[in-house]
Amino acid sequence: MGYFDVALWGARIEDSSGGVSHLRLNAYARKNTAERPFAVVNDFIASSLGIAAGLPVPPGTLVGVYGGGYNYASLAFGDRGDKPPPVIPPRFCEERPWEACGIIAFDHWIHNTDRHDRNIGHLPEVAVAVFDHDLSLLNETKSSEEALSLLAQSRDVPVKHHFLPPHLKDVSHFAEWFERIASVTRREIRRAAVAAHSAELVSAELRDALVAFLEHRQTRIGSFIEQTRDQYQNVDSWTLDIEEVDSDS
Numbered sequence: 001m002g003y004f005d006v007a008l009w010g011a012r013i014e015d016s017s018g019g020v021s022h023l024r025l026n027a028y029a030r031k032n033t034a035e036r037p038f039a040v041v042n043d044f045i046a047s048s049l050g051i052a053a054g055l056p057v058p059p060g061t062l063v064g065v066y067g068g069g070y071n072y073a074s075l076a077f078g079d080r081g082d083k084p085p086p087v088i089p090p091r092f093c094e095e096r097p098w099e100a101c102g103i104i105a106f107d108h109w110i111h112n113t114d115r116h117d118r119n120i121g122h123l124p125e126v127a128v129a130v131f132d133h134d135l136s137l138l139n140e141t142k143s144s145e146e147a148l149s150l151l152a153q154s155r156d157v158p159v160k161h162h163f164l165p166p167h168l169k170d171v172s173h174f175a176e177w178f179e180r181i182a183s184v185t186r187r188e189i190r191r192a193a194v195a196a197h198s199a200e201l202v203s204a205e206l207r208d209a210l211v212a213f214l215e216h217r218q219t220r221i222g223s224f225i226e227q228t229r230d231q232y233q234n235v236d237s238w239t240l241d242i243e244e245v246d247s248d249s
Contacts, residue, residue, distance in 0.1 A: 046133035077129035086117035101173035112136035158224035
């Protein structure tokens with residue numbers, strides 16, 4: 001039982017020297033489809049950067065599949081193999097305001113327009129998990145040309161209808177998340193984009209555009225949230241500090 005409660009369906013433990021064992025862990029694998037040809041790169045880059053920022057994203061990586069290509073595989077979050085039930089937004093924001101602020105800030109960074117009650121896992125006695133980022137970044141674009149155009153058009157666009165803000169009462173945690181996200185280095189952002197390019201998931205031009213897009217939005221999250229302030233109907237005291245943090249370090 002770790003921070004992410006990994007379901008050990010059919011677990012097989014083999015004795016090995018030095019106390020090392022082999023385990024079969026439950027995981028989910030995302031693949032590209034005709035409708036979402038950039039689903040893998042979206043999920044991989046976004047999840048990698050979520051982990052770098054300290055968001056509770058299940059560990060994952062690119063995995064080569066038989067016949068060629070890559071999937072994005074991530075450890076499953078749940079209690080003994082059971083998927084957690086959908087979160088109840090008012091309860092989640094009341095009990096987990098720190099995570100709620102982090103999820104909102106992160107989704108503005110990666111321009112994730114598909115956050116809902118089934119891609120946040122919340123087990124009150126265990127932890128929180130945030131997953132399924134296939135509709136962030138390049139969304140459902142079908143070609144590199146469409147993807148480049150989307151990045152240019154959404155460069156300064158906030159996430160306008162996130163499902164958590166109407167239920168949030170405490171925005172005091174945003175400042176920490178602005179700093180956390182701003183602290184993710186250019187090297188880390190580029191590392192994820194380069195890995196996607198090396199796996200032939202994106203072109204070199206799209207790789208560089210993704211890096212530029214993420215660096216541009218990285219220190220503007222406070223401004224995005226300020227632009228959507230009308231969604232925070234339950235916040236009595238608006239203490240949001242939108243001073244941009246220098247990310248040139």
